[in-house]
Amino acid sequence: MFALTPGQPVQIAEGVWRLLALNPGMMSGPGTNTYLIRYLDGLIVLDPGPEDPRHVINIEVAAQQLSLPVKKILVTHTHRDHSPAAHALHAQTGAPLCGPGTIDDNLQDERWHPHEQLADGDKIELGHSTLTVISTPGHVGNHLCYLLESEGMLFSGDHLINGSTVVIAPPSGSMSAYLKSLEKLLPFDIHVIAPGHGDLIHQPKQAVEQTISHRLKREHKVRTALSERPNSSASELVKVVYDDTPAFLHPIAEFSLLAHLIKLCEDGVAVVENSRYTLTESA
Numbered sequence: 001m002f003a004l005t006p007g008q009p010v011q012i013a014e015g016v017w018r019l020l021a022l023n024p025g026m027m028s029g030p031g032t033n034t035y036l037i038r039y040l041d042g043l044i045v046l047d048p049g050p051e052d053p054r055h056v057i058n059i060e061v062a063a064q065q066l067s068l069p070v071k072k073i074l075v076t077h078t079h080r081d082h083s084p085a086a087h088a089l090h091a092q093t094g095a096p097l098c099g100p101g102t103i104d105d106n107l108q109d110e111r112w113h114p115h116e117q118l119a120d121g122d123k124i125e126l127g128h129s130t131l132t133v134i135s136t137p138g139h140v141g142n143h144l145c146y147l148l149e150s151e152g153m154l155f156s157g158d159h160l161i162n163g164s165t166v167v168i169a170p171p172s173g174s175m176s177a178y179l180k181s182l183e184k185l186l187p188f189d190i191h192v193i194a195p196g197h198g199d200l201i202h203q204p205k206q207a208v209e210q211t212i213s214h215r216l217k218r219e220h221k222v223r224t225a226l227s228e229r230p231n232s233s234a235s236e237l238v239k240v241v242y243d244d245t246p247a248f249l250h251p252i253a254e255f256s257l258l259a260h261l262i263k264l265c266e267d268g269v270a271v272v273e274n275s276r277y278t279l280t281e282s283a
Ligand SMILES: [Zn+2]
Pocket: 028, 032, 079, 081, 082, 157, 158, 196, 197
């Protein structure tokens, strides 16, 4: 059962707790999930969440209740609903910040500079298990997932979330990279996904495959729209390609549409001139 009560830690596996932040909304669903993971004689805090002193206090109270001090702060990516609380938590606990490097695109937590930068394949020894770093660019260029080996539990950040698809906002978001990073997960031994937003995802392989097929269907719809309407802009195409999405969401959908259009250009299927897209002759 997904606890919708922010601030109350819910144990989701041996040595793993989830703590919901107080930021429900259109882009964040029920809010950001912060995960507490037992690490040696303390805790890792994974995705400490948005800049919100109430949530930082909730994390500290939960750590006290568990009698496990915060020893490390880890993030999946540096969007403002995931990493900014790291700074206050670091100031309170001295725990180092670990995670991806910095990228610059106006959507980021600009204060993020990790003490320890992690890369694909890095391993964090927890004592009772291992966390393996899986680089998953797509939602944003510096996105990382973490696999808790003993449980087969993937902390997926915003690579996969429960309840909706994620926005891919260029230039740091890339649809080509996103699809590759979804396929990259398939060989891993993943039993359950603990996403950045929403409840656990219990059929991970199916969720990954469905997400790939959903994105490819959308790409097909973009190609069809372009074949009927050459020389169209993204804002003209969004009404057609996202006719299954309420109009008030079209400004957000336009980011992902742009990511699809850029991919089609990269694939040689479309060309762009003055921000207007047309299929190539051979497409
Ligand atoms: Zn998020």
